[in-house]
Amino acid sequence: MAKKQDYGNDSISMLKGADRVRKRPAVIFGSDGLDGCEHSIFEVISNSIDEAREGYGNKIVITHYRNNEIEVEDFGRGCPVDYNNNEKRYNWELVYCELYAGGKYDTAAESYEYSLGLNGLGLCSTQYSSEFMDVEVIRDGFRYNLHFEKGNNVGGLKKEPCKKKQTGTKTRWRPDLEVFTDINVSDEFFCDILKRQAIVNPNILFVFRSENEAGGFNEQEFFYESGITEYVQEIAGEGALSSIQHWTAEKKGRDRDDKPEYKVKLDVALTFSNKTKLTEYYHNSSFLEHGGSPAEAVKRAFQAQIDSYIKSINGYQKNESKITYADVEECLILVSSSFSTQTSYANQTKKAITNKFIREAMTEFLRHQLEVYFIENPDEAQKIAEQVLINKRSRENAEKVRLNVKKKLTGTIDLSNMVEKFVDCRTKDVSRREIYIVEGDSALGSVKLARNAEFQAIIPVRGKILNCLKAEYSKIFKSEIITDLIKVLGCGVEVTTKANKELSNFDINNFRWSKIVICTDADVDGFQIRTLILTMLYRLTPTLIEQGYVYIAESPLFEINTKEKTYFAYTEQEKQRILEIIGDKKHTIQRSKGLGENEPDMMSLTTMNPDTRRLIKVTAEDISESAEIFEMLLGDDLQGRKDYISEYGADYLELADIS
Template identity: 35%
Template sequence: MTDKTKYDASNIQVLEGLEAVRKRPSMYIGSTDSRGLHHLVYEVVDNSIDEALAGYCQNIQMTINEDGSVTVVDDGRGIPVDIQPKYNKSALEVVLTILHAGGKFDKDTYKVSGGLHGVGVSVVNALSEWLIAEVRRDGKLYRQTFAYGIPTSGVETVGESSHTGTTIQFMPDKTIFETVDFRYEILLNRLRELAFLNKGIRIETEDKRTKSEDFEELSPMPEESELDADLDLPFDGSEDEGDDDGESEKVSKKSKKSGTHSSHSYSLKERKHILHYEGGIIEFVKYLNAGKGILHDNPIYFEKQKDGTDVEISMQYTENFNANVYSFANNINTTEGGTHMVGFKSALTRVANDYIKKNGLEKDGSGLSGEDIREGLTAIISVKLLEPQFEGQTKTKLGNSEVKGIVDSLVSDGLSEYFEENPKVAVAIFEKALLAKKAREAAKKARELTRRKNALEVSTLPGKLADCSEKDSRLCELYLVEGDSAGGSAKQGRNRAFQAILPFRGKILNVEKTRMDKALKNNEIISLITALGAGLGDEMDLEKLRYHKVIIMTDADVDGAHIRTLILTFFFRYMTDLVTAGHVYIAQPPLYKLKKGKAEYYAYSDKQMKNKIEEIGEKGVTVQRYKGLGEMNPEQLWSTTMNPETRTLLQVTIEDAIVADQIFSILMGDDVFPRKQFIQEHAKEVVNLDI
């Protein structure tokens, strides 16, 4: 019998090579869900971007192949294939099979790199069913194959090549990942960022899959003849942007308001994009401001260097009331900010107040807050430094202490110079900021008034809040319900112990088109803020949140979708932490009730309804289409939509803050043209159409 209490040298496991990666993949790529899956592509592309930063790569291609694998091709120098003395293996094999191996540690090879630890491509190899590496250098074409991180061939010379570069094709391991279905839009958004952040680089993206149903049917490793046909990419400049037999067209036409245009083309049939931005982050800001009213035609831009750190800033003010400031360090999206963000904000606030004081633009002399001067601002902060240090829970916060002073100094010089040379733009910006100050002070008074309310007053609510009896907020749920009819059914059908109901009468205010001081005069918004109890904006404190599930439950029609979008817009703009912390959900009520004899069935989509009819037989079946929650009695609403044992909830997450900001601006903003274009582009993706 084995002694389970025994603990000696025999209990110590040494995981050789890439075994540790396969054993604990989340330690290397963050997770094994969709986010981790897409991270594999980023790791490979980052190697090509690093070649570009070193000055050796101009073109990158990323393709999702028909079999679900991904191919990344660049025209860099090509990974070396000669023997690495320490391991007596080719450098190509070392890079692909040994952690912390690569050229990123040699500052003569890569002065600036987005790859932090040299683990990228070897981790991709470890987590793939198969991987094929091809290298073009020294006039030769080399190839090596791998399976689950283990070489299945040596480095073989398979041809000649007049070009240089590296091709990596890999198939993710479906036993590791929850899904191996790549989402083209997610990859496209990240690669678009990289194209903006590295001006002049040309990135091609393509999705060769035709039907979503086919994505899970994965093929074995392709034959060499197939691989040659797919990867013969000379980058000879023969294919110009948009030149795909007339199928391409500009993604966005010139906006009447912002004057913005997009520099990439795409084919609707082939899902193919060419991303190429000579203007770099200037075009990034214009892209973000498409459809927004702008205060000045051309973005403010400057690039400066100090102590080996490159600082690039582009910023433009809009008529909107929200600030969108995005920061990057060595191309990594620092979503938690960091020292470069702190330096930028402090310099902007100081320069603005100095200018206002010097030019007598404010009578009382109390000055602007950072929040005031950032209203309506869209900005990109991009720094490139030798030794980036990241911190924070997701390692997306720049921690280099010296960067704060460098960015502060360079931004202060750049902005002071710009405002002195462009006084009309400066006055327009600061007059807007002074209006924002007045609105902020009014909003502060309104918030203080809301805080002083010890309990919810019926007169302030669109309907009565039916609270729950549970005192532990972690167990409590708040349903935001459309209308009195649905609210009545929800109140009767709920579990009063932990489920609270807050009905809205009509549609809440569209906060995309108004400042916070006006929003805080809206009864529905005041009721919502007070009910949640956690405050809003920078002052939000989730420790005071009264319900840990906030569930939006609206009708499955156009009005219901509009109300849901209005609530989500408010949460995204003024309660972002509520969303990012995972507290917001969307209820999924059934669309149909099917009845045959005494048996009743519920269907949540057209497809489910049709499948059920096929299953039970069409004869004698009656189908009821629910247009509103009020059509269900309390028992039906409980069993289908509110019972934790049987319901389906969709959790609202923010995968990409930049994309989320654009969508809310398009859907809820003033400009009609981008909204019309968005609807046309996404019309085929509609699941339930209310006519």
Template identity: 55%
Template structure:
């Protein structure tokens, strides 16, 4: 590793280099989720044109070469010379970050895009891109390859009448993103949501892979959407609220405009909490969700107290009690928006949260006064939900306590087990690692908040060949079952103290098998999968079991480490880096530093996990029985017929 770190070592990246080398910073991730962000950004720009009053139809096409094409009939994106900036507008919009027409509210009152990165992110991260713009009596064409303009701006005069608009076609680059193969339902789900919150906008999606066309249109927006969801099962009418406000997030900040659409009703068979902001679906909510929770709990709690609905010493309702029967959709807009990041899945505007909370409190109180019959129905149903939840929770805790026995003190009693701090089994992860040698690096490299470790003490039993007597006398297996907490799915006189199986008692959201990338490691991995397959197969069916891929090589170039998980990946990395590289072969998990373990194997943002599924039960059972059971003849025949494949593979590597 070079020690030549001096003044000449510091450099800056161009916008193109920054996007292509660090795309996750702008797209949220480098996987297909990040690549799909480019779709949301381009479609979002077309929707902004519609909201500004230009064009009422958008056409999105997913072409057979994997490229996406978006056509709108807005004003047409400005691409010609910009005298004030001394550049062409296409350079500012498509090739430069933090440039665009949405920094001034003169162009767009309420827009999805505010950061000036969406269009440039899409083009700079693309393999190829084509742009056609019609405006000002001209048709403009641009062509890009790997984020660079090919040729020059082509400008052609249009004679006669024509429709203004912008057409953009681009192919996300696999040199930038790990995957660009989008499921069709990603398009249909996203575009459907855009039609919901942009009433009067017609969105057409053409799936060229399956030769299908989808059309979305909601004349009355979120009201029609909720009406369709209700399926006539709502026990209150749909309430629609609409208002505007001006305010600021902090005293030293400027005022901004905001607009609010809220529609809700109560339904015993359907529940929904969805929020949108400037047409962007807020997957994680943020300010609107916090306002809804606070307002509904306040107003309904007050209603219950006014009507003496609580029993003596009964606890106050929670939002979960309300949410069980609530269908609510909010559609907000603002001229200033604080998104959590470029993916726009949540907003953090304090003014929007505070105003919306107080506005909803007031409107709910008025609604309850003016509609006493509905108010009584809502109050009674929320109390039923609350008492049902509390009874179910008490029953669950009683059963869990009875079944788990002494598992609460498991940390102090099981050798090789390092617990995590969190008790939230929707977030916690259990790493099963190979031996004490791997315990040090994984313990130091993990996130102790939600990642626990169990270091196996040698190879475990082959659970297909061993009988239950032997299995349930094995300390390693028994300890692992206790750590999992959910019990086993087999019944015998030998495991009566190991709980009846209950998936709700599983203490982990993920069970991650982590072994060395060698023959011994693969054998231990297979034995663990066999154990789970025989004793707790539901964990595989419910996709709770994963295999962590650990790197075979660390490749160092100019003080930057690259990790390869196969010989093929190593060769690909080397072909891009050129000379002056240092290659280090991983000798096992115990040899890795804590930093390397975190970056390559334990960090949810950068690790590679293989989900263990059970797509073909018969095939799975056949192979387990063949390789690890008593069917010696089938195993012998398989080896005789297939050994050459593995020998050749080994020679190639």
């Protein structure tokens, strides 16, 4: 075995140059996966946005090539790349080859007062993480060109006179698969971020070009003349509860008494709606996926001010609890775009900010604006308050229903809470326990005698179960058969619809079984009951099907007896093969009886014994197809049913009960 190295003074090392990013991309970009690669792309785009925000160029062109190369072209002043007398180095070295170098650190300077990129990491870190990067800059009457490969400059700075009046910076590069695990960035990513940037940067045109298979380019433009106000109107559509409000302000303050003062610009557009909801936060043009200070400010201001207004009009019922922010958010459409000369991001990925002053200033600002708005618009204030109260009472009622359903469906199986006719097994080892769902009380008797009581439990389905395919949840949970089955399973239910998601209480860790085995007669009624049970599981507990816990016990169609042996045939084709094997031997053929009429030995052999039974594992595709056929046969599609019977009815004549 290799001897471990000593941990001594010479064991400490440091990453240098491009390796600081190439070997630890997640430190800079938050991930070494696709989302980290996407963040590296936005770092370049954000520099062009900063130029345009300062009034230099009103158009940015982003091109996505099919070979995963990206090009960003702006029409600003052009990135300074020539010699820097203060630093005694070329600016291109500082911008593209040094972390924490840039033109946005001097808070006293007017340039880039409100900027996306303040950390001096973006261009350099993206260059370091690229397979190659080509930069073309036009400024000061010159064209400058740079070429980088895997974090290293090749060929130095090339400079030549240029008579072109239009200045700007063009950057083309390909993210490196040696750095990121995935560089296949989708066009949807570009469209999403460019739309967001157009929203918070009014009057800047973003052009996205995507190379197609023919070698040409598909082009989309993103442009919002009035920014967030126009976007809120787009989201709200027609029929909003209130008019669109657009509030702006500038503040100065400190995060702490001993910290320097900085400036904040607040820009908020909002309306209320009973049809849709949306809250989005941006800071220095960067989308704050996790919010931070602005989200906390909105939460505090809106909850407090609307609660205060409801109290002022005596809107609460006697002993009624206060509204929460969740009740407000349910009908709120709000977009916030703030800017500050100093920003504390939660990390380099800029998905949340933590500035204390921004939170406090924005909270006070929003509370004041809401108070004035409600005074000046009493009719709208009344409608907003009523909708928030509706949301609150609906939430509380849904929570009561959810708790009642959870209690009903996940109650402990004991003598005081016994499901009728449920027969448990002895073992508590979930990896061995099997639950047989059988058809009727007669089948319960024969299966009970044939089972291995150590690990096989039984619950009978009494009568035909409700079709859960499209039934309302309220009706489903009134069915005693269904609630008994779910209670025995123990894992609760999955509710995916938005209107009833409060009822969802599914927890796979509470599932009490290793197998669910559906055991019904091999006739038309048995098939129908089986399909209804499967449909119930598909609607209420799809994870059990997806993870392979659900099985169908095959019942033989025919029992073929000879003097020496009894054969079981599960299909017509199997019956013919067995008859060929038997040949001229004397035999009898009997269509298999219902489960309740079978002898325990036969039931054990064909249905219960793990060594001899036949189980079919149910897949999501199986049940989806079955559910569609079931809906066609028993649902509202009369013409579809007629067409199906006309085409396939002859195949089932043998099974039909025709006298």
